[in-house]
Amino acid sequence: MGEPALTQQHFGTRPTLEAVAAHAGVSRATASRVINGGAGVRPPLVDKVRQAVEELGYIPNQAARSLVTRRTGAVAVIVAEPETRFFSDPFFSQQIRGISKELAAHDTQLVLLLVEGPDDYGRISRYLTGGHVDGALAFSLHDEDPLPAITRGAGMLTVFGGRPGFPTAVPYVDADNRGGAREAVRHLLSIGRERIAHIAGPLDQTASTDRLDGYRDVLPEASPALVAQGAFTAESGARAMAELLARRPDLDAVFAANDLMASGALRVLRERGRRVPEDVALVGFDDMASVAEATDPPLTTVRQEVEEMGRLMARLLLRGLDQGGTEVSPPASVITPTVLVRRASA
Numbered sequence: 030m031g032e033p034a035l036t037q038q039h040f041g042t043r044p045t046l047e048a049v050a051a052h053a054g055v056s057r058a059t060a061s062r063v064i065n066g067g068a069g070v071r072p073p074l075v076d077k078v079r080q081a082v083e084e085l086g087y088i089p090n091q092a093a094r095s096l097v098t099r100r101t102g103a104v105a106v107i108v109a110e111p112e113t114r115f116f117s118d119p120f121f122s123q124q125i126r127g128i129s130k131e132l133a134a135h136d137t138q139l140v141l142l143l144v145e146g147p148d149d150y151g152r153i154s155r156y157l158t159g160g161h162v163d164g165a166l167a168f169s170l171h172d173e174d175p176l177p178a179i180t181r182g183a184g185m186l187t188v189f190g191g192r193p194g195f196p197t198a199v200p201y202v203d204a205d206n207r208g209g210a211r212e213a214v215r216h217l218l219s220i221g222r223e224r225i226a227h228i229a230g231p232l233d234q235t236a237s238t239d240r241l242d243g244y245r246d247v248l249p250e251a252s253p254a255l256v257a258q259g260a261f262t263a264e265s266g267a268r269a270m271a272e273l274l275a276r277r278p279d280l281d282a283v284f285a286a287n288d289l290m291a292s293g294a295l296r297v298l299r300e301r302g303r304r305v306p307e308d309v310a311l312v313g314f315d316d317m318a319s320v321a322e323a324t325d326p327p328l329t330t331v332r333q334e335v336e337e338m339g340r341l342m343a344r345l346l347l348r349g350l351d352q353g354g355t356e357v358s359p360p361a362s363v364i365t366p367t368v369l370v371r372r373a374s375a
Contacts, residue, residue: 044085053081101160103138104346105185107153107167109174111145118261118289119317120335121169124190127339128166135347137163150175157183164346166190172233188346190338192235192362200349200361202341204333206236206314209367210243213284213312213331216369218247222282222310226255228269228294230286237261240286240314255280259290266290270297281309282375288313288320288330295324295374310375326373333367341365 050060055074063070063078064087070078081087106128108115115121125141132139140162142153157165157180167176168190177197180187189201217225227244230237245251254276259265266285270293273280283298285291291313295305303309305326313321316332341363 044087046087049078049081049085049087052085053077101163102136103140103162104132104343105140105142105153105157105162105165107142107144107165107176109144109167109169109171109176112143114262115143119319120287120315123317123335124168124339124342127336127341128343129339130336131340131343131347137347144176150179154179154183157185163350164188166342166346168342170194170234171231186346186349188342188349190342192239194233194235194238198361200345200363202338202345202363202365203236204338204365205367206239206333207243207246209314209331209333209369210240210284210286211246212367212369213314214244214247216329216371217282217284217310217312217375220310220375224255224277224280225251225282225284226257226273226277226280227251228266228273228283228285228290229256229258230261230290232258237286244284252277259286259293261287261289263289263293263296266293267297268293270294274298274301274303282311283309284312284314286314288315288317288328291328291330291374292320292324295328306373306375312369312375316370321370321372324374329372329375330370331367332370334365338365 046060046064047057050057053060055078059070059074060078063075064082106125108121129139142156144150144153164186165180166188167180170176170189170191170193172194177193177199187199189199192201192203193199214225225248227241229241232238232241241256255273257269257272259269266289269290270283273283274297283294285294291311295311298305298309298311305311311328313328313330315335316330321328321330345361345363
């Protein structure tokens with residue numbers, strides 16, 4: 030059995046671009062163009078260069094690569110939520126997973142920036158204007174959020190996660206929140222429920238207002254006493270459920286604007302001796318498996334493809350960066366469909 034081939038890595042010497050070019054039998058300029066993603070190289074030569082890179086264990090020098098491509102190879106992912114919410118809500122981990130997979134497939138690094146409070150906006154602005162990243166993905170925006178102005182001021186190509194609550198040419202990726210809410214409420218009506226309450230999310234976010242609007246589309250005459258506001262957390266869902274029961278003890282169904290709030294509502298219903306679904310039917314939104322499948326009974330909910338939405342956000346941004354502009358070509362924004370997933374709670 031022959032000895033394995035030795036590369037320069039075995040001797041602790043970093044392979045050079047010249048070594049790659051010589052190994053592939055091409056010019057240095059051709060090797061550089063292939064490694065840096067340039068066009069105009071014939072496929073057989075591309076294959077030779079890539080094979081040489083693999084065999085030699087060549088690692089491109091990022092600083093030199095940036096001079097050629099004018100790209101840093103990194104994207105900022107800005108989440109307008111504090112650390113406690115980010116790490117406790119599975120929605121964010123799914124969206125980040127989708128973003129990370131798409132960026133990794135294009136050899137692009139993810140830089141996560143969280144907003145703990147107002148002071149963080151200055152830090153984020155300085156980071157973006159410092160040229161550390163090529164573009165930004167921003168989600169969980171609230172009304173009057175300064176992030177859109179910050180990314181615009183930095184001249185930063187940006188894609189939003191969720192429909193912004195203001196007119197903008199910046200592209201976004203969102204789910205059909207209003208349509209999904211309508212489907213949830215219609216389902217509750219179809220199983221004979223008449224006094225359907227709604228636990229809304231924070232009303233300074235468009236996902237919450239869209240889901241509330243969907244509820245009202247189907248039940249335009251619903252009493253304001255049947256609507257309570259939460260904060261997309263289990264604790265806020267529990268508080269809102271207690272509030273609703275105090276106002277309307279005769280309610281027979283609840284549509285919660287996310288699964289975490291639905292899980293909190295379920296806990297309070299059980300504590301108050303209400304059987305789900307016999308006494309009160311319950312529907313959530315998101316279809317977070319770690320929540321919806323773990324409740325007792327399992328939660329009927331509206332599924333949105335959160336991980337795929339993250340991938341679409343990254344894909345739109347990378348497409349815009351490849352075009353070399355500050356605007357993504359139409360079709361810019363994407364609305365993904367939702368579907369009702371029936372389980373035992375309704």
